[in-house]
Amino acid sequence: MPQPFVVVPRGAAAPTRPRRTPPDHPALASLRPYLADPDVTDVFINGDGALFVDRGDGARPVEGWSAEPDAARALAVASIALGGRHLDDATPCADVRWEGGIRVHAVLPPISCAGALVSIRLPAPERPSLDDLGRAGMFDAATASRLRALVANRVNLLVTGATGAGKTTLLAALLGEAAAAERIVTIEDVAELRIDHPHHVRLEARQPNLEGAGGVTLARLVREALRMRPDRLVVGECRGEEVRELLTALNTGHDGGAGTVHASGIRDVPARLEALGALAGWDGRTVARQVVSAIGAVIHVGRADGSRRVLGIARPVLAGDGWELEEASDFEGGS
Known part of the structure; x- marks a missing residue:
């Protein structure tokens, strides 16, 4: 992510970014x-x-x-x-x-x-806020207001984009806007989300050992998370059949949840989710009904002019036996 713009008094040195501390080995x-x-x-x-x-x-x-x-x-x-x-x-x-x-x-x-x-x-050593991302050029003031409205209105969010487009960075910043009294539970295959929030609980899946025992799947963690009284339930990056867990989690009546999915363009998101749903044993009609019920807004990010940008915000709607995304200028209600 580009370095956030910071106003520096004339003649003063530019601030330096904190260096990481990698493991000592x-x-x-x-x-x-x-x-x-x-x-x-x-x-x-x-x-x-x-x-x-x-x-x-x-x-x-x-x-x-x-x-x-x-x-x-x-x-x-x-x-x-x-x-x-x-x-x-x-x-x-x-x-x-x-x-x-x-x-x-x-x-x-x-x-x-x-x-x-x-x-x-390597994640950025900072935990950028929405203001930081806006100053870095990821979105303009009008888009920032729309993003804050999505969080405030507890809309279920799906952040999409290609590898390295800034999905996790944006999602973390969005979740950082949640009220301090809310309990955020994140479930990831490998825990990457770092959220600047006082009540963030992290769960991470575990691979089975050489004997095939000891594994803890995302599906199991979703069930465990639902017993932890989450105010916002987040299932991280979906690359395969775990999209079933994401959509199932967001269809349990828990508003304000989120997840991320790889997609090269916002128009490709429906086909991408249908392909992932097929890996989970769902047909196109089932995926359509689950997505429209679970997801309130899709936020697509990508690279433009050498920097990461929010390229579109849309709402899933049913269309025949499938679904599509339509642009929406306001999100006044929950998902």
Whole structure:
């Protein structure tokens, strides 16, 4: 996300962003300058031992940095171990979360065709508010007012966009606008949402162990969350059949909930949800009825002119046996 605009008195130095504090582990020593850099959003180690870093303008190679195959494998194993999971030949792929919301994914050969792969997703060290995002150019004043109205009126929200478009950042800022007396319960496959709110309860799914035991699914966590008296129930990123859990949760009478879904454009959202619903065993008609009942507004974000922007806000409506999105200028009621 671009650095928020801050008024600086003439002649004064521009404020510096706080640096991250990555885990203190010897295997990460060569990555520490990039992990700590507040402008870096992603760090990638490829199978050939090359390092790529994204500072918001695309992944760029780091000249002079390389890792031998054994060193890259050791770094991948250590990175996953720091998140409490195991990476080896029997479990060659793993996804974990470090403290501070840093998300790490690693893959070992032979799943990776040319050496260990490590992908590290780095959240901004700040927790930007809606005001911060507005100053950064994500939306104008009129859109900011509409977004605040959606939260105040407890409309169920679906934030959509491509990878890295700012879905999680915007959702966290929106939830930060909720009243301090409200209890927010978030359910995620890997916990990434960091909300500036005094009453935020986080639940994270757990993968089964090598014997296939001990797993805790999103569906199970939704059922647990409903017993925790949430004022706002949030199911994080949906990539597959967990869309069933998102829509089911938002259809339980709990207004003000939210979730995120990948979609390349706002017009693609209906087809995307229908595809995810099919993975959950739902037909198109069922998906349509569930979406229109559960979701009050879809907020689509994407990159435009080199920065992240809110590109559209729409309301799901039934259309024949399916559904579509229609633009709406006001959201006075709940979902």
